[in-house]
Amino acid sequence: MESVRKKDVPVVTVLDPKFKYEVAREPGGENIKYCFQCGTCTSGCKVAELDSKYNPRKIIKMVILGMRERVLSGDFIWLCATCYTCHERCPQDVRIPEVMNALKNIAVREGYIHPAFRAQAELIAGHGRLYEIDELANEKRTDWGLTEIPQGCPEVAEIYGITGLFDLLSREVGGKT
Amino acid sequence: MPGMLQDAGREPRIGVYICHCGLNIAGVVDVEAVRESARFLQGVAVVRDNRYTCSEVGQKGIADDIKEFKLNRVVIASCSPRLHEKTFRTLMEKSGLNPHLLEMANIREHCSWVHYDDPVAATQKAKDLVRSSVARARLLQPLLRTKGQVLPEVMVIGGGVAGISAALYLGGMGIKTYLVEKEPSIGGHMAMLDKTFPTLDCSLCILSPKMVEVAECENIKILSYSQVEKVEGQVGNFRVQVRRKPRYVNEDKCVGCGDCVAKCPVKVNDEFNRNMGTRKAIYIPFPQAIPPAYVIDDENCRYLTQGKCKICQAVCQRGAIEFDQTDQTETIEVGAIIVATGFEPYDPRGLPEYGYGRFPNVITSLDFERLICADGPTYGKLKRPGDSTVPKRVAFIQCVGSRDQATGCAGYRLDGGTGSRGESTDPKPYCSRVCCMVTAKQAFMVKEKHPDAEVYVYYIDMRTAGKGFEEFYQRGRHEGIVFLRGRPGEVEEKEDGCLRIISEDLDSGCILDLTFDMVVLAQGLIPPGGLGELAQKMNLSRSEDGFLMEGHPKLRPAETAIDGIYLAGCVQFPKDIPDSVAQAGAAAAAAAVTCSKESIEIDPLGPVIDEALCIGCRLCEVLCPYGAIKVEFTDKGPKAKSIEVACKGCGVCGASCSTKAITMKHYTDSQLAAQVKAILEVV
Amino acid sequence: MKMAVFLGCTVPVRNLSYELSAKRVAGELGLELVDIPEFSCCGYPIKSVHHETAYLLAARNLALAEERGLDICTLCSACTSVLTEVSYELATNEALLDATSETLGMLGKKYSGKVRVKHFVRVLYEDVGLKSIERAIKRPLDMFRIASHYGCHYLKPSKIYDRFDHPEAPESLDRLVSATGAFAVDYRTKKDCCGGAILGVDEETALSMARAKLDDISDRGADAINLICPFCSVMYGANQRKIAANHNVKYDLPILYYPQILGLAMGISHEELGLMQNPIRPRALLAKIS
Known part of the structure; x- marks a missing residue:
């Protein structure tokens, strides 16, 4: 799809014109094609201020152009802090954090899940929560006069099973099943 | 007011008025110093400075001085006479002085504005200008103005949408109007368009009712296939010589049955379809043409070039073919003239790097209009000219011939130096205003016909200022048209006729190396060929861009510096259809004001x-x-x-x-x- | 007023003092908070990975509240965000509600779209009201300068929060702080994000984001940061020493949860509000009060 020239200037010869439609079909990705590259999102982005890898305007342009693999395999899509500052300000109602979620969802389906998010998803499947409530935790709660909380929540794993998330989590990185 | 002439004999008594024009002049020029420098000049009776000389207070002061100091000359140092000469001449007339005893020194446009960075020198220049104006004022002579009759008739030159609209407004007011069109039919470029932005109205569907209205209006006379040869006279009484080319078909007898076309043996390129299809030597430019009569192309007709054929005459049952027609020159007298000769599309052969004329699948926006039009050479099927296949990947390149000050190839002649096409291939520095929306529309139409087609637009800036324009552009993006910020330097042709474009995508920072089936160049709008000659015939000025100069860029956009001559449409500057129609209305109103007068005073x-x-x-x-x-x-x-x-x-x-x-x-x-x-x- | 309290994952394990003080203050103000033991993770961390799963987790939690006829009161802003979003979407998108109900049915649950979700602080601001709060103040905290951190998901996306406070010029937290008698400190980076959401992806960037705000608030001479979210607490509280060490700076900036500030002003003892169990012990602050 692309070769890399000297000095890291990407030269793109093949684009996937369907990618923008694919993203637009994801929940939250609907308005991506309205983007007119004004840069309001990047101008107010605290992550972009600290890390040039993350530039929401550029990511959206890459999607519109159809640089599918480059976007989905990039770790930059996982850098959105979902602060919604751009979401509030975007003059075209692109809803950038939701677009990033849409991209991350597609990336997961392609086997590109970020390890931190995989770990979170697995913890939640196991305990129903990000943090395990063990006996020690409940003892402490009782000491403080707070109610006990049941350990685990099997229905969460059931939901994973229904939606197929377990299958997705078992995919190899960057590959198919 | 012949009594005013008596002023001439008296010793000059000059009133000199130096205007501050707020801070426009006083912010740079030391007005008090200029005033004092004029105090003892010969013949000066009184000198004053005013904050705004043109104001009610300023004018009253002058009127009072004329009485009190028995002034017989007035010098006003202020802005350009273009703005206020009329104001002060009227004031002098009201005060009993001959208006030609006024002299103006331009110490604003010619002094404070241009020398804003050097107040000392500007003050000196203002003093010099005032001194020289006083010197001239001493020798001014009263002149008698003559009154001229006003013919309540108007000529509109150019039968595009601007000319048509102006003629309809005038005809509707009961003013006899001559509509002169150089082509066999009125309609202009709008007749060649398939659809119009941003509403996607079919262009001819909205234009042809107006054309029919023109034909039916009893106050409008269409002079088609005609050109203005000579213009004499002045406001109220112009005499225009119009040369009428022979159609060789009697307009009144021809009913447009088409029998002649079927039998005509000569096939030539059809210029209305941008040479992408053919027509016969006897033809009608398009089905809705007005007047709805055929015309014989004398450069290609077998009889007119070789002396034998006349098949058309034989088959015409109405006897409408008249080979004995010749050039006719008519002189028409009118009170006012509206110039609406439109524009010419930029010829991208002046930018050979884009390959127009060399690569069959590189076309222009106007070519595209014909390609996608139901009446065009492909009957509305989008096919690329090279091999008649349906293009799946289409690129549009914006600003072709516009916003381009490159002088490297300026003056480059395509025809080996004869110069006949020189001007139309020189890129222009201005923005042609309509191309962004034309491209947005055409890109949208590709998507409309072929939703799977990939459509890319290379642009520098998208300019969508207009009612509904931004919304239309947004709709295009939502349809999946990809807008690429970055102007390509070159179009290369591949062996299969496809076209390769390398560009920088400024948004993503990537170099894009893409291949397309067809490339459409958004050609700019340039002054029409022959505008220079027409301007000279009418003594009209052209602006630096080559279009006709308006009376005032803000306040007299439909007028010219010549009384009685008005402008409508693209001949003044590129504009879209609604703006052309609006300006046509303004020009028609201005012409009607002139025609409503019984007589007009003529500057002697x-x-x-x-x-x-x-x-x-x-x-x-x-x-x-x-x-x-x-x-x-x-x-x-x-x-x-x-x-x-x-x-x-x-x-x-x-x-x-x-x-x-x-x-x-x-x-x-x-x-x-x-x-x-x-x-x-x-x- | 009775609501189901949604604790989420972090609060009941790591921010007990937040839960404790919220429940304590709520009781005083006549807001009854009911625990629902079957609540799970809200779904927020899954939204990036699998949208449908996240929505179902949220809908399941909403269904549990609906079974009891209760609206939801949240303590964590991230939970607020996803629960509000899903409640909003299911209330306005019938097709989505039908599809969701069908899947919930497989778990023996049903949801009809009735539950509304509000952050605890928004309940104080809108439902309890500033007047009632002012009336409950017994010990005005006029010796305190407090800088409020609004965080992101408490206010945004503003559309799903009925725009109750303007995300570009928020004032609800400052007014709630002022109601306790404390001085609400204004500062330049007030609206900025804590960075918590990317802590696991790029720790350096996340901690730098948090640092910018700690610097700003310290410069303004605040006694404490007012927080309303356990995620933000991780960044400004639990990670404060790490940031200081990494960037070679020093802070003495205790974090307080709003119900703790309010509780102190209502005359409740700091032990009952768990102040000394906060990630940064507010010794200097408590010294000011006694």
Whole structure:
């Protein structure tokens, strides 16, 4: 799809014109094609201020152009802090954090899940929560006069099973099943 | 008011008024110093400065001074006479002075505005200008203005949407209007468009009812296939010579049955379809043409070029074919003229790097209109010209011939130096205003016909200022059209006729190396060929961009510097259809105001010829650009005579006269010499 | 007023003092908070990975509240965000509600779209009201300068929060702080994000984001940061020493949860509000009060 020239200037010869439609079909990705590259999102982005890898305007342009693999395999899509500052300000109602979620969802389906998010998803499947409530935790709660909380929540794993998330989590990185 | 002429004999008593124009002048020029410098000039009776001389207060002050100081000349140092000469002349008339005893010194446009960075020098220049104006004012002579009759008729030159609209407004007001069109049919470029932005109305569906209305309006006379040869006279009374080319078909007899076309043996390229299809030598440009009559192309007709054929005449049952028609010249007298000769599309062969004319699948926006039009060469099927396949990947390149100051290839001639196409291939520095929306529309139409097609637009800036324009552009993006910020440098042709474009995508920072089936160049709008000659015939100025200059860029956009001549549509500057129609309305209103007057006062400019000094050398006759001076034989020998109605007062005759027999009224040699002498004085 | 309290994952394990003080203050103000033991993770961390799963987790939690006829009161802003979003979407998108109900049916649950979700602080601001709060103040905290951190998901996306406070010029927290008698400190980076959401992806960037705000608030001479979210607490509280060490700076900036500030002003003892169990012990602050 692309070769890399000297000095890291990407030269793109093949684009996937369907990618923008694919993203637009994801929940939250609907308005991506309205983007007119004004840069309001990047101008107010605290992550972009600290890390040039993350530039929401550029990511959206890459999607519109159809640089599918480059976007989905990039770790930059996982850098959105979902602060919604751009979401509030975007003059075209692109809803950038939701677009990033849409991209991350597609990336997961392609086997590109970020390890931190995989770990979170697995913890939640196991305990129903990000943090395990063990006996020690409940003892402490009782000491403080707070109610006990049941350990685990099997229905969460059931939901994973229904939606197929377990299958997705078992995919190899960057590959198919 | 002949009594005013008596002022001439008295000693000059001049009132001098220096205007601050708020801070426009006073912010740079030391107005008090200028005032004091004029106080003791010869003939000056009173000097004052005003914050705004043109204000009610400023004007009243002058009127009072005229009475109190018995002034007989007035010098006003302020803005350009283009703005307020009329104001102050009226004031003088009201105060009982001849209006030609006013002299204005332009210390704003010619001084404070241009020398804003050097107040000392600007003040000195203002003093010099005032001194020279006073010197001229001393020698000013009262002049009698003549009254001219006003013919309540208007000529509209150009039958595009602007001309059509202007003619309809005028005709609707009951004003007799001549609509002159050089092509066989009215309609102009709008007739060639498939759809119009941003509503996607079919262009001819909205234009042809107006064309029919023109044909049916009893106050409008269409002069098709006709061109203006000569314009004489002035506001209220222009005499326009129109050359009517022979159609070889009697407009009144032809019913447009088409029998002649079927039998005509000559096939040639169809210019209405941008040479992408063919027509016969006898043809009608498009089905909705007005007048709805056929025309014979005398450059290609077998009979007219080779002397035998006449098949059309044989098959025409109405006897409408008239091979004996010849050029006719008609002289039409009108009170006002509206120029609406439109534009010409930029010819991208002037930018050979884009390959137009070399690569069959590189086309222009106007070509695209014909390609996608149901009446076009492909009957509305989008096919690329190279091999008639349906393009799946289409690129549009914006600003082709616009926003381009490159001089590397300027003047490049495509035809080996004969120069016939030179001007149309030079890129222009201005923005042509409509191309962004034209491209947005055309890209949308590709998507509409072929939703799976990939459509890319290379642009520098998207300019979508207009009602509904931004929304339309947004709709295009939502349909999946990809807008790429970045102007490609070159289009390369591949073996299969596809086109490769390498560009920088400024948004993502990537170099894009993409291949397309077809490339559409968004050609700019440039002044129409022959506009220079027409402007000269009418003494109209052109702006730096080559279009006709309006009376005032803000306040008189539909007028010109010449009273009685108005502008409508793209001949003034590129604009879209609604703006052209709006300007046509403004021009029609202005022309109607002129026609509503019973008589018009004419500035008494022009030559006075001293027969005793004239030796009949004919130099003035040869040099006069308007044919307004002729040498006649009298009993005293050959003598030059001025033809007042044709004279525009340019002064060429006066300047060239070797025996000083010609004096220009209001610009006499002595007045100008005094002015020059005063400005060169060392004070 | 009775609501189901949604604790989420972090609060009941790591921010007990937040839960404790919220429940304590709520009781005083006549807001009854009911625990629902079957609540799970809200779904927020899954939204990036699998949208449908996240929505179902949220809908399941909403269904549990609906079974009991209760609206939801949240303590964590991230939980607020996803629960509000899903409640909003299911209330306005019938097709989505039908599809969701069908899947919930497989778990023996049903949801009809009735539950509304509000952050605890928004309940104080809108439902309890500033007047009632002012009336409950017994010990005005006029010796405190407090800088409020609004965080992101408490206010945004503003559309799903009925725009109750303007995300570009928020004032609800400052007014709630002022109601306790404390001085609400204004500061330049007030609206900025804590960075918590990317802590696991790029720790350096996340901690730098948090640092910018700690610097700003310290410069303004605040006694404490007012927080309303356990995620933000991780960044400004639990990670404060790490940031200081990494960037070679020093902070003495205790974090307080709003119900703790309010509780103190209502005359409740700091032990009952768990102040000394906060990630940064507010010793200097408590010294000011006694």
